[in-house]
Amino acid sequence: MKAKDLYDIAIIGTGPAGATLARLLYPKYNIIAIDKKTPHGDGFQKPCGGLICTDAQKALASFDLTLPKDVLVDPQIFAVKTIDLKNKLIRHYQRFYINMDRHKFDLWLESLLPKTVELHSNAVCTELKRENGGFLISYQDLETKQIRTVRAKFLVGADGANSIVRRTFYPEKKLRRYLSIQQWFPETHRNPFYSCIFDPETTDCCSWSISKDHQFIFGGAFPLDHARERFERQKAKLEEIGFRFGAPLKTEACLVLRPASFRDFCKGEKGIFLIGEAAGFISASSLEGISSAIGSAKTLSGVLNHPRSNPNERYWQKTLPLRLKLFTKVLKSPFLYRSFLRKLVMKSGIQSIKITETLANPPFFAKK
Incomplete structure (x- = not known):
């Protein structure tokens, strides 16, 4: 050569x-x-989803790196809405993520x-x-x-x-392999938000949503069999509790791994x-x-x-x-993904944030 x-x-x-x-x-x-x-x-x-967690922030800080402004997007969100569709529970937990492209x-x-x-x-x-x-x-x-x-x-x-x-x-x-599917929509929710969703009927892993520069992303990791059907089924469930999707701007997918041992x-x-x-x-x-x-x-x-x-x-x-x-x-993982354990943790309210409801911030999960 x-x-x-x-x-x-x-x-x-x-x-x-x-x-x-x-x-x-x-x-x-x-x-x-x-x-x-x-x-x-x-x-x-x-x-x-485009979030930099505290561990990743620490890793970047160890090199004395600072993020340029054009990598960041609006808004910066201080809490995650944890949604348990099976147990019909929602809790807000403080998180220190950076929202980025x-x-x-x-x-x-x-x-x-x-x-x-x-x-x-x-x-x-x-x-x-x-x-x-x-x-x-x-x-x-x-x-x-x-x-x-x-x-x-x-x-x-x-x-x-x-x-x-x-x-x-x-x-x-x-x-363990999953198909990560993500769709982008115009943002039409009154208040931008980040959510983590658990729905064992469609996946034994998690889904997420995030508002990003006037767009709304919904995605999740689904078992490979009938992944797109599972994705659409979960979307329909979320629409019933107030999520707004509309016509997608784009759809993207890739494999994601999940170690089990x-x-x-x-x-x-x-x-x-x-x-x-x-x-x-x-x-x-x-x-x-x-x-x-x-x-x-x-x-x-x-x-x-x-x-x-x-x-x-x-x-x-x-x-x-x-x-x-x-x-x-x-x-x-069992404390997050086993329905009974997750229900106990969420109902306890430990480390959760109480959200104040106002006219400008009505209950998110009011049905349409």
Whole structure:
């Protein structure tokens, strides 16, 4: 192969995990990064509610980073409406999320990459092979349709739930998978709000809604069988209690993982590394993954920047605190997703906020 086609590290995916790793690796490395996103709105965009939780804020603060204004959206909301459709309960809980445009957030993280990183946007990885102590990576430019094959010593999967790296080399790793479906609508509610919805009749996971720059997003994670039908059924239930949808402006979907045990996390081996959701590093209770994506990328950068023997084992050892933290989310899940336990917690009112009803702020759940 030509010298320009030889790299030390190939990173597949430049979301929060891949972009953070590419930014933190020492410039001595020859790095190629491949991602489907484009700077324009007509390419791939990650379907996401677009909230930065306190753990993700702390991860960004650890790099002394500040968010640019154009990443933020209106409004900034201070509480989440937790809605239990089965038990007909609602509680408000204080949360310290930052409401942002997820696509602009991802592009901002990419903009921080040093010039030493060779970034190929609007491209998709098509084939991976292990060969002669390294890896052959084939990818296609989605605009020109041209395919290029390069070689790298290390291969990093930062390509999310449907990771081609994990599927190619670890097909036996079968984590719980859901289809995340999201629709955007013109915002017509009197008061913007953020909600977390539980409806075991349509999904054993959660749904969400969020007001964002005069638009209203509704989405959820649904079992793969009849996912769209489940989504529409839940929408109909929510309309009965006051949600306003109308004609959708756009619909988007992607796979999302949800670990169920400590064994679900996947580290990679022999020069392959998995970070972020590709490794299963996502909260089983809330499906939040940005903080773990940044944390696992930071950990891997430290391992690769200070090379010693057995980098895969060192990476796995150093991610133990993160894996333990995520496992506590697995243990926490029953209190959120088992109807009886959730009912006890919500009826207790512990840590909930009492909402004052006024003429300007009438009860949300008055039927139409």
